Amino acid sequence: MKLPLPITLIIEKAINTFIEQSPKMRQQFSTYAGKLIKIELTDFNLAIFFYFSNNSIKVMSEYESEPDTTFIGSSVALSQLIQQDMTDTLFTGNVVIQGDMHLGEDLKNSFSQYPIDFEEKLSTILGDVFTHQLFAFFNRTKKWTNASEQIIQSNISEYLVFERERFACQHEISSYTSSVDQLRLQLDRLEAKIERLEICKK
Amino acid sequence: MDHNDTQHTTHFGYKQVAESEKQSKVTAVFDSVASQYDLMNDLMSMGIHRIWKRKTIEQSGVKSHHKILDLAGGTGDLAKEFSNMTNANGQVILADINAAMLECGRDKLIDQGIISPIQYVQADAECLPFKDNYFDRITMAFGLRNVTHKEQALKSIFRVLKPGGKFLILEFSHPDNQLFKKIYDQYSFKLLPVLGKLIANDSDSYQYLAESIRMHPNQETLMSMMQQAGFEKCQYINMTSGIVALHSGYKF
Numbered sequence: 412m413k414l415p416l417p418i419t420l421i422i423e424k425a426i427n428t429f430i431e432q433s434p435k436m437r438q439q440f441s442t443y444a445g446k447l448i449k450i451e452l453t454d455f456n457l458a459i460f461f462y463f464s465n466n467s468i469k470v471m472s473e474y475e476s477e478p479d480t481t482f483i484g485s486s487v488a489l490s491q492l493i494q495q496d497m498t499d500t501l502f503t504g505n506v507v508i509q510g511d512m513h514l515g516e517d518l519k520n521s522f523s524q525y526p527i528d529f530e531e532k533l534s535t536i537l538g539d540v541f542t543h544q545l546f547a548f549f550n551r552t553k554k555w556t557n558a559s560e561q562i563i564q565s566n567i568s569e570y571l572v573f574e575r576e577r578f579a580c581q582h583e584i585s586s587y588t589s590s591v592d593q594l595r596l597q598l599d600r601l602e603a604k605i606e607r608l609e610i611c612k613k
Numbered sequence: 614m615d616h617n618d619t620q621h622t623t624h625f626g627y628k629q630v631a632e633s634e635k636q637s638k639v640t641a642v643f644d645s646v647a648s649q650y651d652l653m654n655d656l657m658s659m660g661i662h663r664i665w666k667r668k669t670i671e672q673s674g675v676k677s678h679h680k681i682l683d684l685a686g687g688t689g690d691l692a693k694e695f696s697n698m699t700n701a702n703g704q705v706i707l708a709d710i711n712a713a714m715l716e717c718g719r720d721k722l723i724d725q726g727i728i729s730p731i732q733y734v735q736a737d738a739e740c741l742p743f744k745d746n747y748f749d750r751i752t753m754a755f756g757l758r759n760v761t762h763k764e765q766a767l768k769s770i771f772r773v774l775k776p777g778g779k780f781l782i783l784e785f786s787h788p789d790n791q792l793f794k795k796i797y798d799q800y801s802f803k804l805l806p807v808l809g810k811l812i813a814n815d816s817d818s819y820q821y822l823a824e825s826i827r828m829h830p831n832q833e834t835l836m837s838m839m840q841q842a843g844f845e846k847c848q849y850i851n852m853t854s855g856i857v858a859l860h861s862g863y864k865f
């Protein structure tokens with residue numbers, strides 16, 4: 412599964428806002444400039460890339476380049492990694508690290524110093540209600556698999572990120588997504604009609 | 614090539630003009646829109662151009678030591694990101710044919726406190742003033758459709774790209790859905806020039822932009838033009854139902 416772009420952008424904003432608040436942390440992370448880290452969450456079948464640029468971290472669902480270090484494990488095992496001694500976690504085999512091990516260890520130590528509660532951070536930045544809706548929306552989009560649905564999904568995702576203030580409550584989101592479904596069906600029907608008309612014209 | 618040869622014509626939007634005239638007309642368009650360019654970009658695409666550009670960055674796979682050319686870079690959205698992603702071993706060059714666009718780009722980046730060393734070069738994509746096999750990555754966002762001799766530009770880009778290097782074109786393309794295409798036509802031919810008039814007091818330039826998008830080769834044609842120029846492993850990704858496509862290819 413791939414995280415939709417708006418969601419990676421929101422995570423990115425949360426992380427960078429967090430880092431900006433601490434000059435010490437900013438300085439520490441700046442030593443990783445240019446490094447690409449990949450995290451594979453096995454339980455979600457999900458990969459996330461982190462590119463440390465000169466003044467921020469870019470969060471991406473894909474990146475066309477070889478990562479410097481890759482962490483592979485379940486979300487639980489990876490969050491344990493931050494809290495525990497690295498050798499313990501690696502020894503039990505719950506987390507696999509590939510690539511530059513030294514960088515991996517270094518990063519782990521940095522993150523252990525500054526544990527980030529993502530849900531809480533996202534909530535402070537975006538507001539509880541929106542964060543909740545975002546995850547609900549995300550869960551729903553997971554179920555959309557076929558190609559035409561994916562197109563609409565990506566259009567909605569693009570729309571969401573810029574219009575997020577407009578979403579007020581769960582109820583509105585549900586009725587919105589169901590009207591999108593309606594629209595999609597109408598669109599399919601219209602397309603079929605246009606096609607038929609064009610055939611008739613010929 | 615004889616640039617005074619008015620026998621050869623090319624399209625400028627939907628109009629036919631002498632080949633030698635097209636470049637100056639394109640320059641006039643961008644001279645006219647330069648100062649309002651960023652605002653119009655946001656309005657026209659409803660902000661979505663940022664997502665298209667982000668996708669371009671993901672696909673670029675830029676590394677910190679890369680030498681990167683952002684061609685037809687205009688006001689420098691991509692160059693700015695790349696300069697943040699590279700270190701002292703890397704290099705970012707923003708090249709554009711239009712001095713007014715380059716100047717707006719430079720002013721904007723300085724205003725934003727971007728002091729990383731982006732180099733600004735006024736250059737024509739058709740004859741790039743760089744060494745052979747120099748760049749690791751070349752991007753061209755919303756620029757190619759304005760170029761008079763696209764094949765020539767693609768060859769020139771191929772020449773300056775390093776073997777193993779990647780070239781990416783982000784450009785308006787052809788919607789893959791009939792109904793969407795109709796809505797989009799209405800939007801770009803009716804609403805866009807009005808927006809252009811209201812905001813930039815220049816409906817003609819925006820009319821040109823809408824027309825030039827329709828005259829631009831479709832996804833498959835552009836991909837085969839890239840292959841003709843020598844690029845390999847060419848592919849494209851449609852975004853927003855094909856309103857925009859991101860083409861990429863390698864030189865080996």
Ligand SMILES: C[S@@+](CC[C@H](N)C(=O)[O-])C[C@H]1O[C@@H](n2cnc3c(N)ncnc32)[C@H](O)[C@@H]1O
Nearest residue numbers: 685686687709710711714737738754755756759
């Ligand atoms: C629509 S703007 C795109 C700017 C920027 N890349 C972006 O995505 O926002 C197109 C740019 O292409 C430039 N351009 C047009 N013809 C060109 C040529 N032959 N060589 C280089 N740049 C050219 C124009 O000056 C203009 O700045």
